[in-house]
Amino acid sequence: MPRESDLPKIVAVNTDEGEPGTFKDREIVEQDPHQVIEGVLIAAYAIGASRAYVYIRGEFFLGVKRWIKAIADAYEAGFLGKDILGSGFNLDMSVHRGAGAYICGEETAMLESLEGKRGEPRQKPPYPASVGLFGLPTLVQNIETLACIPHIIQRGPSWFAGIGTAESKGPKIFSISGHVNRPGNYELPLGISLSDIIFGYAGGIPGGRHLKAVIPGGASTPFLRGDQVNVPMSFEGLAEAGSALGTGGIIVMDESTCIVEAVRRLSKFFAHESCGHCTPCRIGSWRIYEILERVEKGEGHSGDIDLLLDLVDGIDGHTYCPMGSALVNPVRSAIQHFRPEFEYHLTHKSCLVNGVK
Amino acid sequence: MGKVNFILDGKEIQAEKGDTILQAARRLGIYIPVLCDHPALPPEGACRICLVEIEGQRALHPSCTYPVSEGMVVETNTERIRAARKFNLELLVSDHPLDCMTCDATGDCLLQDLAYEYDVTEDRFEGTKHHYSVNDPNPFIQVDRNKCILCRRCVRACREVNGVEAISVFYRGFSAYIGFGADSSMDDSPCEFCGSCVEVCPTGALWPKQSLGQGRPWQVEKVRTTCPYCGVGCQLILEVKDNKIVKVDSAWEGPSNHGWTCVKGRFGYDFTSHADRLSHPRVRKYLLDGKKKPTASKRDPEKEANPWQWVEVDWETALGIAADRMRQIRDDHGPGSIGFLTSAKCLNEENYLMNKLARQVIGTNSIDHCARL
Numbered sequence: 001m002p003r004e005s006d007l008p009k010i011v012a013v014n015t016d017e018g019e020p021g022t023f024k025d026r027e028i029v030e031q032d033p034h035q036v037i038e039g040v041l042i043a044a045y046a047i048g049a050s051r052a053y054v055y056i057r058g059e060f061f062l063g064v065k066r067w068i069k070a071i072a073d074a075y076e077a078g079f080l081g082k083d084i085l086g087s088g089f090n091l092d093m094s095v096h097r098g099a100g101a102y103i104c105g106e107e108t109a110m111l112e113s114l115e116g117k118r119g120e121p122r123q124k125p126p127y128p129a130s131v132g133l134f135g136l137p138t139l140v141q142n143i144e145t146l147a148c149i150p151h152i153i154q155r156g157p158s159w160f161a162g163i164g165t166a167e168s169k170g171p172k173i174f175s176i177s178g179h180v181n182r183p184g185n186y187e188l189p190l191g192i193s194l195s196d197i198i199f200g201y202a203g204g205i206p207g208g209r210h211l212k213a214v215i216p217g218g219a220s221t222p223f224l225r226g227d228q229v230n231v232p233m234s235f236e237g238l239a240e241a242g243s244a245l246g247t248g249g250i251i252v253m254d255e256s257t258c259i260v261e262a263v264r265r266l267s268k269f270f271a272h273e274s275c276g277h278c279t280p281c282r283i284g285s286w287r288i289y290e291i292l293e294r295v296e297k298g299e300g301h302s303g304d305i306d307l308l309l310d311l312v313d314g315i316d317g318h319t320y321c322p323m324g325s326a327l328v329n330p331v332r333s334a335i336q337h338f339r340p341e342f343e344y345h346l347t348h349k350s351c352l353v354n355g356v357k
Numbered sequence: 358m359g360k361v362n363f364i365l366d367g368k369e370i371q372a373e374k375g376d377t378i379l380q381a382a383r384r385l386g387i388y389i390p391v392l393c394d395h396p397a398l399p400p401e402g403a404c405r406i407c408l409v410e411i412e413g414q415r416a417l418h419p420s421c422t423y424p425v426s427e428g429m430v431v432e433t434n435t436e437r438i439r440a441a442r443k444f445n446l447e448l449l450v451s452d453h454p455l456d457c458m459t460c461d462a463t464g465d466c467l468l469q470d471l472a473y474e475y476d477v478t479e480d481r482f483e484g485t486k487h488h489y490s491v492n493d494p495n496p497f498i499q500v501d502r503n504k505c506i507l508c509r510r511c512v513r514a515c516r517e518v519n520g521v522e523a524i525s526v527f528y529r530g531f532s533a534y535i536g537f538g539a540d541s542s543m544d545d546s547p548c549e550f551c552g553s554c555v556e557v558c559p560t561g562a563l564w565p566k567q568s569l570g571q572g573r574p575w576q577v578e579k580v581r582t583t584c585p586y587c588g589v590g591c592q593l594i595l596e597v598k599d600n601k602i603v604k605v606d607s608a609w610e611g612p613s614n615h616g617w618t619c620v621k622g623r624f625g626y627d628f629t630s631h632a633d634r635l636s637h638p639r640v641r642k643y644l645l646d647g648k649k650k651p652t653a654s655k656r657d658p659e660k661e662a663n664p665w666q667w668v669e670v671d672w673e674t675a676l677g678i679a680a681d682r683m684r685q686i687r688d689d690h691g692p693g694s695i696g697f698l699t700s701a702k703c704l705n706e707e708n709y710l711m712n713k714l715a716r717q718v719i720g721t722n723s724i725d726h727c728a729r730l
Contacts, residue, residue, distance in 0.1 A: 101529070118526065123402055123422045276507065276526065276533030279405050283448040286531035290484040307481065314444035317416035318405050 001047050001129045001137055009049040010138040011040055012114065012128070013146060015056040015063065016098050016105040019218035020269055022249030024173035025143050027185045029056065029063040032147070033070035037093070039146035041079065042153055044091050047139055052093040055110050058100050067095045102273035106321055107140040109275070120275045121321035144173060164190035168234035168245070176202045178252035179209070190245075191237065195229040198252055209254040213337070217246020219266050220326035222333030223259075242333070258353040259338040260345050263330055264292040270327035280315040281324030287311055288331060295342060298349035305335060305342050363429040378420035378431055379407055389433050390442065390474065392449075392467055393508035394421040395557050397609065397616055399517055401509050405445045406471065409433050417441055443475040451480040452487060452531075453560075454503045462561030464574040468506060469560075489534070495543040497550045497624045498563055502534050505562040511535060511554030518617060523548035535562075552623040556607055556616065565624065571603035572596070581608055584622040587702050591618040595626075602626045638675035639667040645678070687719055696723035 001009065013036070017025035028036060040052050054071075056064055071093050074080040082090050096114055098104050104113045108122035111133045132138020148170065152160045161169045168190040174197055177183045181203030188197065194216060198204065205211055211226035216233065222243040224231065231241045238245050253262060271289040276282045288311050294300050301307075308331060316328040335342060344352040359374040365382060372381030377400060382389050392404035400421040408417040412430035417438060420431075432438065450472055457463050471477075489502035507526070512535065515524040523546040527536040538546025555563045577596040584591040592611025596604040605623050609616035628634055643651055643664035651664045686694055697715040699708050708726070715724040 103529075123400070125424070271530055274530035276528070276530045278403050279445045279448055279506075282507065282530055282533065283452055287448065287451065287482045287484050291482070301483070310444075311482075314441065314448075318408060318441055318445070320402055320405075 001139060005130070005137050007136050008051065009044075009047050010133045010136050011044045011047070011049045011052040012107075012111065012133055012138050012140045013040055013052060013054040014105065014107065014110055014140055014142045015054060015060070015067070016110055017057055017060075017247075018102040018105045018273075019220065019247045019249055020266070021175065021177055021215060021251040022218045022247040023175045023177075024185050024248065026057075026060055026063055027173070028143055028147050029060065030066055033066050034074070035150055036143045036147050037070055037074050037079070039143075039149035040093065041084070041091060042149050043139060043141065043146060045089055047137075049139065050090045050092065052091060053114055053133065054093065054095045055104070055114055056095060056097055057105075058098045064095060064097055071095065101275070102269075103275045103321075103323055106323055109321070110140070111138065118275075120277050121323075165232065165234045165236070167236045172233070172245075172248050174233065174248045174250055176250040176252065178250075179205050179211075179254035179257070180252050181206050188233075191232045191234040193229075194224075194231050194233055194250070197233065197250060198229060202252070205252070205254050209256060211252065212255045212257055213253045213259060213262075213334075215243075215249075215251040215253075215330065217244050218249035219251070219269060220244075220323075220329055221246040222329040223337055224333075225337045244329075256353060258296075258351050259334050259341050260292065260296045260351070263334045264289070264296045266330045267292050267327060270323075274324065278320035278324060281319045281321075281327075284311055284315045285324070285327050288315075288327060292331075295345050296351075298345060298351075300346045302346065304346060305339065309335060361425045361427050363425050363427065363431065365431050366433055372425045374425075376425050378409055378423050378425055381425050382420065382433070387433070389420050390471055391421055392471065392506060392559055393510065395510050395513075397518070398510060398513040398557065401513065404449075404506065404508050406442050408438055408441050408445075410435055410438055439475070442471075443477060446471055446475050446477045447481065449506050450477050451482045451484060453506070454486070455480075460504070460561045461564050461569055462504070466561060467559035487534075493537075493542050493544075495548070495550070497566055497620070498543060498552065498555055499566050499569060500535075500537075500543065501562050501564070503562075504560045505535055506560055507533060507535065508559060509535075510557040510559065511563060514553040514557045515548075519549075519551060519553055521547055521549060521551075524554060550620040550624065551618065552620065553607075553617050555623075565604060567624065567627065568596075568604040572598040577603060579606075584618060585702065586619075586621040586625065588704055588708075589613050590704070591622050593618060593622055601630050637669045638672055639669050640675055640678055642666040642668050644682070645670065645674075683719065692720035693723070695719050695721050697721070697725070699724065699726050701726065701728040 015025050015029055044052055054067055056067060071080065078085060080091055080093050084091060098113060101119045103109045104119040106121050107128055109119045111128060112122065113119040114133055128138040128140050130137055164170050170190060171187050172190050173185050173187045175185050176197060180198060183202060186197060186201045194214065213226060214224045214229060215221055216224055216238055224241060224243050228241055231237050235245050267289040271285040274281045274285050288308060291304050291308055295304050312328045312332045316325050319325045341352050361372050361374050363370055363372065365387060370381060370385060379389055379391060379394060383396065389407050391407035393401045394407060402419045402422040405419060407420045409420045410432040411418055449468060457469055463469060487503055491499065491501045493500040512524045512526065516522045523537055524535060526533050527540050528534065537543045537548060555565055577598045580595045580597055582593055582595055584593050591614035592608035594606040594608050595602050605626055607614060607616050607618040645668050683695060697711060699711040712724060715721055
């Protein structure tokens with residue numbers, strides 16, 4: 001945030017949670033929006049903003065209602081509005097519902113959408129901190145981050161930094177879904193072992209089946225094999241294992257899962273959610289989906305695995321925004337870890353896991 | 358504006374501060390291929406053809422949006438870059454009708470040029486292609502979405518240059534397409550048919566309807582001229598084949614129009630070769646014979662040669678008769694009996710001369726201008 005700017009400053013709260021396998025923001029907004037409002041107030045006070053916008057995923061009906069109610073409550077209690085608690089500090093806050101596009105979770109696409117435009121990312125630089133909403137310096141933060149602020153202010157930064165690992169500090173909400181006995185949100189220190197979450201907190205795999213694969217940080221992060229779960233859930237730990245922490249949305253797949261089908265479904269999501277701005281994402285993600293669709297159906301062509309890898313290399317790092325390149329991660333890692341399954345689909349025209357396809 | 362020094366393909370280059378890499382390269386005549394960027398439009402970063410390598414950066418960056426900075430080292434044509442460009446061209450071609458042999462844009466198509474330059478010969482993805490119907494009912498512009506590469510030049514020309522906002526992108530991802538108004542036809546949108554979108558379209562997706570099938574770029578002679586319609590003086594480039602105008606482009610170097618023009622200049626040229634167009638001066642026969650204006654009862658071609666008949670003459674004769682008659686009217690009835698009406702299509706100089714003719718030669722103050730009607 002540029003200190004020398006005389007322009008009014010804005011806080012934009014990102015509650016457009018759309019990453020497959022991730023549902024922590026929904027829980028925060030539905031269960032405790034007040035701590036986020038407190039976090040927004042502190043953030044706005046810190047940067048000198050007098051206006052805050054909450055952008056929330058349109059499908060979060062209950063979340064929207066709770067946000068609106070919480071903001072109204074805060075106004076009534078004198079925590080929002082003019083001259084808050086006689087401090088001379090003003091902050092107005094309102095809620096804006098998204099219209100169903102994943103890309104609007106990208107910070108600049110979210111700002112475009114807030115301005116009433118088509119939700120597409122902006123060119124960076126300039127970054128939102130200098131030119132953001134309506135051209136004003138804007139602080140964009142996820143609500144999970146903002147929810148931490150009151151606790152850090154209350155208990156001190158060393159308390160917060162004492163949780164987690166040396167490089168990944170603080171607690172994190174992990175959403176775990178898929179083939180586990182107790183799916184849900186678990187707030188745990190960063191650096192906790194993935195296998196502890198799966199087999200401990202989430203109660204392990206149902207039916208005594210074996211763990212086959214895990215996506216550790218939402219659909220945009222690379223697959224891990226079932227034998228790679230003794231990995232700390234931290235930025236550095238997952239990077240070392242060849243994946244990423246992402247949103248902390250853990251998707252667990254047991255041995256009954258066809259990886260080709262899983263990747264096909266993921267690719268359909270990314271192709272569907274491509275905004276269409278740049279060539280590699282608009283056409284490339286669709287081509288990946290088409291190829292996976294034919295491979296999965298047993299109609300694949302002999303060179304399709306190499307073609308997929310070519311597509312992945314062609315897209316990676318060449319897109320307009322990071323989302324375009326996100327699809328690359330599950331596709332590349334799935335082929336890397338489970339190539340024989342793809343080959344089986346091509347040679348046997350059927351599925352290794354489900355037999356008939 | 359300050360200067361920025363950086364290294365482009367091993368050469369030390371000086372650019373203007375605030376330039377993008379592509380702008381700096383263009384100023385120096387260094388070629389970087391691009392589809393979506395256009396010098397007259399704000400950068401878009403959509404096509405990903407102008408990717409370049411910047412030292413110290415993992416990813417390739419589009420030169421059209423990346424600003425130059427002091428000491429930066431940029432490569433524009435490495436093997437890695439060429440592979441990335443070719444890949445994006447392959448993707449575009451994989452959803453493009455390969456009908457270049459009958460496409461009007463052949464020879465005037467950036468996608469074709471780049472496919473040739475990067476040796477894109479096949480569609481190796483074997484995926485689906487769009488099959489949009491080509492039926493926009495407007496009178497001027499053929500809209501062929503199958504040939505659209507979604508570079509959005511038309512969107513920017515309509516929004517940023519003309520402020521009309523008739524064109525925008527509808528839907529998302531592979532289903533995205535260029536549409537008009539509230540996703541209706543061009544006719545039902547705020548479109549004014551200035552044709553700027555046609556001018557900037559890099560492929561055959563937008564093409565003048567009256568130019569379809571009229572000739573290839575190498576078959577036409579390009580003639581730069583001034584638009585005859587109004588006093589702005591837009592510079593046009595006429596594409597002429599067999600002494601007939603087949604297409605009109607606007608000239609980027611035109612000092613008053615900077616490459617843009619309106620519906621009349623771009624599409625209103627069919628009068629030039631129309632059968633009804635006068636190409637020589639004509640006078641009534643009775644004037645040529647030096648006779649008085651005949652009364653209506655005498656207009657009987659059966660009885661005598663029609664005195665109202667138009668006779669083609671040279672300019673000297675026509676202007677001589679007009680001058681004589683005006684002088685006579687002024688002498689007989691006074692200068693107040695004559696009025697002048699001049700035109701917004703004339704240049705300032707021509708209107709000034711008309712003013713002189715009215716006030717000083719004839720002696721009347723009755724002169725007016727069609728733009729006041």
